[in-house]
Amino acid sequence: MRFSPVIAALIALAAGPALSQEVAFGGLKADANAPVEVTSDSLSVNQSDGSAVFKGNVLVVQGGLRMQAAQVDVGYAPGDRSKIQTLHATGGVTLVSPTEAAESKEAVYDVAAGTVVMTGDVLLTQGESVMSGQKLSVNLRSGTGQMDGRVRTILQPGTQK
Template identity: 70%
Template sequence: MRSLASFLILSAFLLIPAITQAQQVTFGGIRADTKAPVEITADKLNVNQESGKAVFSGNVLVGQGTMRLKAEQVEVQYAKGDRTKISQLVATGGVTLVSETEAAEAQQAVYDVPAGTVVLTGNVLLTQGENVMSGNWLNVDLRTGSGQMDGRVRTILKPGTK
C-alpha cells in the first residue's frame, strides 16, 4: 500500500512539468475583426520600395477594431506581388497587445494578417482579469479567441469569491 502511495505521488510530480509545458487558453477579449482596417501611428516611417517593407519606429501604436498593439518598432511586410495587401506586422521592443479585458506583453510579436494570428515570443506575460500566465511563446487566433501558451508555462489563478 505504501509503494502504491509513493508511486501515485511520484507520478503526480512527473506529470506537473508536462502539464506546464503547453497550456491551452481562451481569450474572450483578445479577438479582432481581422477584416477591419489596420491603423498605425508612429514617430517615424522608413519605406524601402525595393524590398516592399515599411518600418515604423518610436511609440508605434497599431489598432484594428478594439485590439491595440504597442511597440518601439513595427515592420510591415506586404504580400509578394501585391504591395497593397499586408502580409505580416513584426513588432519588436516592449510589445504590448491589449483588448478590452486582456493584455499580453512580450519581446516580439508577429501578426499574420491573412491568417488572423498573433505569435508573441520572449518572456510572454498574459493578464486576464486577476489571473496571470507566463511562458516563452503565445499563439493567439484572433478570429476564435483561442490560444496556446508554451515554454515553461506558469499560471497564477485567483479563485472566485462569493
C-alpha cells in the same frame, strides 16, 4: 474531454509548471477585414523592396485590438504591396483588448491568417489571473490560444466563471 480554462489551469498547477497550456481568450479577437491603423514617430519606406518600418511609440489598432511596440516591420502580400500580410513588432510589445493584455519581447501578427505569435518572456493577464511562458500563439478569429515554454499560471479564486 475538454476542460474549462480554469480547470485546465488548476490541473496544470497541481502537476507543476507545464510546458504547454491551452488558453481561452474572450477579448483577444479581431476582425481580419477591419482596417489596420498604424501610428509612429517615424516611417521608413524602401521603394526597391517595398518594405516599411515604423519606429518609435508604434501603435497598431484593428477594431478593439491594440498593439504597441518600439518598432514594427511591415510585410506585404506577395505581388500586392497594398495589402499588409504581417506586422513584426519588436522592442517590448504590448497587445491589449478590452478584457485582456499580453506583453512580450516581440510579436508577429499575421493579418490575413488572423494570428499573433508573441515570444520572449510572455506575460498574459486576464482579469486578476496571470500566466507566463516563452511563446503565446493566439487565433484572433476563434479567440483561442496556446502558451508554451515553461508555463506558469496564477489564478485568483472567484475571479473566473
